Amino acid sequence: MKPVALKLQLSLSSCPDYKLQHLASNSRQKPHVRLLLQALVVEMKKSALPLQSNCGPQKHVIGKEALVKLLRWHFGHSDFRGKQLEAIEAVLSGRDCFCLMPTGGGKSMCYQIPALTKPGIVLVDTSLTPFIGCHLLSALMENQVSALKEKRIPAEFLSSTQTVQVKNKIYEDLESGKPAVRLLYVTPELIATSGFMSKLTKIRARGLLNLIAIDEAHCISSWGHDFRPSYRKLSSLRSHFPNVPVLALTATAVPKVQKDVIESLNLQSPLVLKSSFNRPNIYYEVRYKDLLDDPYADVCKLLKSCGNVCAIIYCLERTMCDDLAMHLTNSGISCAAYHAGLNNKMRSSVLDDWISSKTQVVVATGIDRKDVRVVCHFNIPKSMEGFYQESGRAGRDQLPSRSVLYYGVDDRRRMEFILRNTKRNKDESSSLHDKSSKKSLDDFKQMVEYCERSGCRRKLILESFGEMVPASLCEKSCDVCKHPNLVASYLEQLKTATAFRQRTGSSRIYMTSGSSLNAEEQLSEFWNRDDEASGSEEDISEFDDALDAAKNVASSKTSAKLRLQDKMDLLQRAEENYYQNKSRDKQVDKLDKNAIPETLREAGKQRLLNAIKQNQQMVSDSRIDIDKSVVFLENECYKKYGKSGKSFYLSQMASTARWLSTAGPMELVNKLSSSNPASPENVTSIANCTPGSSNLSVPLPAKVSDEKVHDKVGSQNPIRSPASSLHGSASPKLPPILSFSQFINSGKAKENLASASKRQSSDRGEKNLEKRMRFQ
Ligand SMILES: Nc1ncnc2c1ncn2[C@@H]1O[C@H](COP(=O)(O)OP(=O)(O)OP(=O)(O)O)[C@@H](O)[C@H]1O
Numbered sequence: 047m048k049p050v051a052l053k054l055q056l057s058l059s060s061c062p063d064y065k066l067q068h069l070a071s072n073s074r075q076k077p078h079v080r081l082l083l084q085a086l087v088v089e090m091k092k093s094a095l096p097l098q099s100n101c102g103p104q105k106h107v108i109g110k111e112a113l114v115k116l117l118r119w120h121f122g123h124s125d126f127r128g129k130q131l132e133a134i135e136a137v138l139s140g141r142d143c144f145c146l147m148p149t150g151g152g153k154s155m156c157y158q159i160p161a162l163t164k165p166g167i168v169l170v171d172t173s174l175t176p177f178i179g180c181h182l183l184s185a186l187m188e189n190q191v192s193a194l195k196e197k198r199i200p201a202e203f204l205s206s207t208q209t210v211q212v213k214n215k216i217y218e219d220l221e222s223g224k225p226a227v228r229l230l231y232v233t234p235e236l237i238a239t240s241g242f243m244s245k246l247t248k249i250r251a252r253g254l255l256n257l258i259a260i261d262e263a264h265c266i267s268s269w270g271h272d273f274r275p276s277y278r279k280l281s282s283l284r285s286h287f288p289n290v291p292v293l294a295l296t297a298t299a300v301p302k303v304q305k306d307v308i309e310s311l312n313l314q315s316p317l318v319l320k321s322s323f324n325r326p327n328i329y330y331e332v333r334y335k336d337l338l339d340d341p342y343a344d345v346c347k348l349l350k351s352c353g354n355v356c357a358i359i360y361c362l363e364r365t366m367c368d369d370l371a372m373h374l375t376n377s378g379i380s381c382a383a384y385h386a387g388l389n390n391k392m393r394s395s396v397l398d399d400w401i402s403s404k405t406q407v408v409v410a411t412g413i414d415r416k417d418v419r420v421v422c423h424f425n426i427p428k429s430m431e432g433f434y435q436e437s438g439r440a441g442r443d444q445l446p447s448r449s450v451l452y453y454g455v456d457d458r459r460r461m462e463f464i465l466r467n468t469k470r471n472k473d474e475s476s477s478l479h480d481k482s483s484k485k486s487l488d489d490f491k492q493m494v495e496y497c498e499r500s501g502c503r504r505k506l507i508l509e510s511f512g513e514m515v516p517a518s519l520c521e522k523s524c525d526v527c528k529h530p531n532l533v534a535s536y537l538e539q540l541k542t543a544t545a546f547r548q549r550t551g552s553s554r555i556y557m558t559s560g561s562s563l564n565a566e567e568q569l570s571e572f573w574n575r576d577d578e579a580s581g582s583e584e585d586i587s588e589f590d591d592a593l594d595a596a597k598n599v600a601s602s603k604t605s606a607k608l609r610l611q612d613k614m615d616l617l618q619r620a621e622e623n624y625y626q627n628k629s630r631d632k633q634v635d636k637l638d639k640n641a642i643p644e645t646l647r648e649a650g651k652q653r654l655l656n657a658i659k660q661n662q663q664m665v666s667d668s669r670i671d672i673d674k675s676v677v678f679l680e681n682e683c684y685k686k687y688g689k690s691g692k693s694f695y696l697s698q699m700a701s702t703a704r705w706l707s708t709a710g711p712m713e714l715v716n717k718l719s720s721s722n723p724a725s726p727e728n729v730t731s732i733a734n735c736t737p738g739s740s741n742l743s744v745p746l747p748a749k750v751s752d753e754k755v756h757d758k759v760g761s762q763n764p765i766r767s768p769a770s771s772l773h774g775s776a777s778p779k780l781p782p783i784l785s786f787s788q789f790i791n792s793g794k795a796k797e798n799l800a801s802a803s804k805r806q807s808s809d810r811g812e813k814n815l816e817k818r819m820r821f822q
């Protein structure tokens with residue numbers, strides 16, 4: 047080769063051949079450059095590229111250099127990654143190999159490169175993704191095959207959706223003495239058919255079956271999260287074709303699954319290759335649904351803040367997929383739901399639109415694309431293994447990406463419920479199922495720990511797969527490492543909120559939005575733990591009752607005939623009914639204990655009044671009628687939170703008081719306007735509007751009429767002489783307003799105080815009296 051051509055070859059060494067050919071045939075290229083390029087293509091084709099060579103069926107060891115050349119020539123990558131080369135060399139030497147690489151690690155290359163080294167066939171068995179029906183599996187296989195064809199690599203796939211003519215053409219090629227096809231993609235179902243097995247046997251007899259690659263090999267293991275019974279049929283391949291190497295590939299990191307895969311496929315002294323599971327380009331984050339005002343809105347905000355990027359949102363149930371997709375669409379995000387409940391045509395079109403970037407976001411139960419930038423889990427996944435696989439669909443092209451998990455206590459309960467119930471159903475029939483259900487619950491615990499622990503998320507993922515790494519590996523690419531204090535504060539809030547919910551039976555707690563505020567701003571005030579503790583007898587196991595509901599469903603005659611999804615729907619409904627009934631019962635039981643007496647409300651109003659009085663701006667603003675505002679705000683709190691119980695009502699009052707002491711007059715007016723829809727017959731004016739601001743008229747519910755306001759706040763001049771009505775002898779003395787951290791500390795102090803009080807029985811009567819005074 048001439049020096050100038052050599053130079054050009056070096057500079058184009060990482061340019062794939064199909065691109066080179068394109069450059070060489072481009073008529074806009076300068077003639078002498080085109081000539082040089084054409085000469086280069088001819089030279090390179092003459093060079094010892096094994097795709098063109100006729101090295102025959104005998105085992106042939108190809109050097110690293112030649113393999114790298116193939117990689118550059120066909121794929122444009124400069125060198126092998128991780129364990130790729132070792133895997134390729136192993137199978138080329140005829141050895142079985144078990145290759146464990148993370149998602150996006152480049153597993154496909156381990157069988158695609160061997161397919162280029164000599165004539166004959168590499169059989170690729172793949173399931174791609176679970177939940178994908180026959181038509182979609184075909185669509186995805188077609189997608190992979192056409193990507194290979196674009197690179198001028200002869201590849202085909204066989205599926206039930208192809209026409210007889212297409213299939214026959216492929217079979218004809220396979221039966222010819224010198225098949226052109228190098229990579230043949232098939233499904234495990236096809237391999238199991240006797241017709242296909244006999245065709246393979248013939249190919250093998252002619253020495254043309256070079257390698258059997260089992261991609262997503264974890265599907266063969268019943269311990270794996272994606273177990274597919276059809277994979278079991280692959281176990282016979284090894285004995286049928288004793289001299290053909292088998293390459294098992296998976297991104298599943300669980301040691302038990304690895305062992306199971308090797309045994310199930312009967313791999314013979316395989317070379318076991320394991321790469322690190324770390325995905326440095328993924329930023330891991332958990333958002334706490336229970337601390338968000340509106341998790342749906344938060345997802346919208348998240349997606350919008352990431353720009354027009356490709357994203358997947360995983361949901362547990364189809365209804366949730368549909369719901370979320372609708373919310374996102376309404377918020378202007380190009381989005382579609384994708385799940386097993388859609389018909390094949392629908393799913394194909396959703397998938398096509400998503401793959402071709404017509405749709406930005408897909409809300410799914412299982413799907414794949416390379417340039418996914420964000421993967422959200424809107425419900426907690428059932429195992430770390432599943433989470434790792436799904437979150438790993440982000441950034442398969444190695445570019446920076448995000449995994450955001452929305453964790454909700456309700457979701458956790460629902461999943462535990464499902465897993466426990468699965469155990470119940472299978473309890474009676476088989477001890478194997480029993481074991482696997484116990485494992486499911488154990489696996490799920492890891493996921494809960496991922497969300498609730500304050501340690502590095504990356505470290506936890508890797509350690510759950512037995513990979514010990516220093517925390518420094520993360521390099522602040524998870525929320526805990528990047529914002530340790532903030533996450534710690536979320537977790538504290540979550541703990542408190544969960545405890546509160548357990549005690550009060552309230553269905554949900556919304557606090558300030560987790561995404562936009564800093565830790566200080568998010569603090570919420572909770573107090574009167576002593577008081578709440580009185581409801582502790584209600585801390586009965588909700589699970590046990592849920593299990594009873596599950597048992598009823600499980601024992602119903604019809605349940606045996608139902609499909610899993612139907613069963614889950616049924617169980618979900620049963621569970622929802624159960625919780626509804628339970629919370630209704632609790633409401634009734636708690637009514638007396640949690641009733642908010644008038645005296646407490648009066649004290650609350652006084653607190654609001656004092657807060658406004660501290661705010662000079664508010665006092666001097668002629669538009670604001672302070673008394674009426676106080677009554678209105680207290681009434682709002684009472685209406686909204688009174689039903690949840692005393693503590694929550696008081697907490698909200700404290701929060702309102704704090705806000706009142708610092709807010710501006712306009713903010714108050716806005717709050718009053720926004721928190722109550724105007725309805726002519728229901729409202730009277732609170733704000734005494736100046737002539738120039740008549741549009742600031744703020745409504746007040748008719749129930750809280752002027753008359754009542756004056757009754758309660760004092761008809762003379764309640765601001766100037768509040769003591770007359772609000773500091774009457776019957777008004778309780780409210781505890782001080784605590785910040786969140788003060789609340790936590792005071793809780794501990796109260797506990798100490800409580801134990802001290804037990805010791806000092808003589809003081810008890812006094813303390814009880816004080817408590818009664820406070821909470822009557
Ligand atoms: N040696 C390499 N150098 C650079 N990029 C590579 C190399 N090998 C593979 N890739 C690229 O990495 C990406 C992921 O490859 P591939 O689809 O084979 O991953 P995978 O391990 O099969 O992932 P998954 O588990 O998600 O199926 C592809 O875009 C591929 O072109």
Ligand SMILES: [Mg+2]
Nearest residue numbers: 150153154261
């Ligand atoms: Mg793959």
